[in-house]
Amino acid sequence: MAALHDASSRFIDLATTVTPAEAELAVPTLSWTVGETVAHVLTVVRRGFADSRRSASADQTAALNQVCLDELEERDAAQLADRLRRDVHTALDVVYPKIPDDREFAFHGGVTTTMTPALRIVLGEFLIHGYDVAGALGRAWPISADEAMLVVPGELMGAWLRSGVPDERYELRLDGEPPMSFAIRDGKIVVSSEDADPRAAVIAADPVQMVLTFYGRLPTDDPMFRRLLSRFVPS
Numbered sequence: 001m002a003a004l005h006d007a008s009s010r011f012i013d014l015a016t017t018v019t020p021a022e023a024e025l026a027v028p029t030l031s032w033t034v035g036e037t038v039a040h041v042l043t044v045v046r047r048g049f050a051d052s053r054r055s056a057s058a059d060q061t062a063a064l065n066q067v068c069l070d071e072l073e074e075r076d077a078a079q080l081a082d083r084l085r086r087d088v089h090t091a092l093d094v095v096y097p098k099i100p101d102d103r104e105f106a107f108h109g110g111v112t113t114t115m116t117p118a119l120r121i122v123l124g125e126f127l128i129h130g131y132d133v134a135g136a137l138g139r140a141w142p143i144s145a146d147e148a149m150l151v152v153p154g155e156l157m158g159a160w161l162r163s164g165v166p167d168e169r170y171e172l173r174l175d176g177e178p179p180m181s182f183a184i185r186d187g188k189i190v191v192s193s194e195d196a197d198p199r200a201a202v203i204a205a206d207p208v209q210m211v212l213t214f215y216g217r218l219p220t221d222d223p224m225f226r227r228l229l230s231r232f233v234p235s
Helices: 002-016 033-045 058-071 075-098 115-137 145-151 153-162 207-214 223-230
Strands: 170-172 180-185 188-192 201-205
Touching: 002 115, 002 145, 033 058, 033 115, 058 075, 058 153, 058 188, 075 115, 075 201, 115 145, 115 153, 115 180, 115 207, 153 188, 201 223, 207 223
Parallel strands: 170 201
Antiparallel strands: 170 180, 180 188
């Protein structure tokens, strides 16, 4: 929650500074402008407490994102920032604290989740789209290793798994952190605390690099990383 408060505040502050001309700039790696990207983040926040629509499969998530974006006509980033400030307060300070961490609810991709994994995804929205907007504007957008570790792919990323992906195991070796193992099993992500498996595909990276590469913002020549990325519908 502390990371969410900080990242959302930074994102809102960034959006507030965007001029109308800058809002029309294209965002690298996305098909959206700066204004559309800020608007998308607002729709994500609203789906966290006011809009109950969810995609039924990984392939349908992008389509739902676009439907929600098309319904929100505002593209002035400063105006969107004002709405974000109000809605983030409602979500983080009023609604989310009332939801028990063991309560299950619907998420995208036809899966269910609980609060902590969902909050990690929301944090990723602010961090990654902040990176997108700042990059389009030529501004800095620092992401700390601690923030990156909170959004390293976990079980809920199974909501973006392509259908028919094979069962396999991966081990993430992130600088300064204990190895993290997870498996793709029966179309789901299963985080494992088992001993290292010599058959697991090993991916070594800095945590921030890992997150930005996983979300498609940085390229990679690592064949194991490319194999992992191929298992997911781009998010």
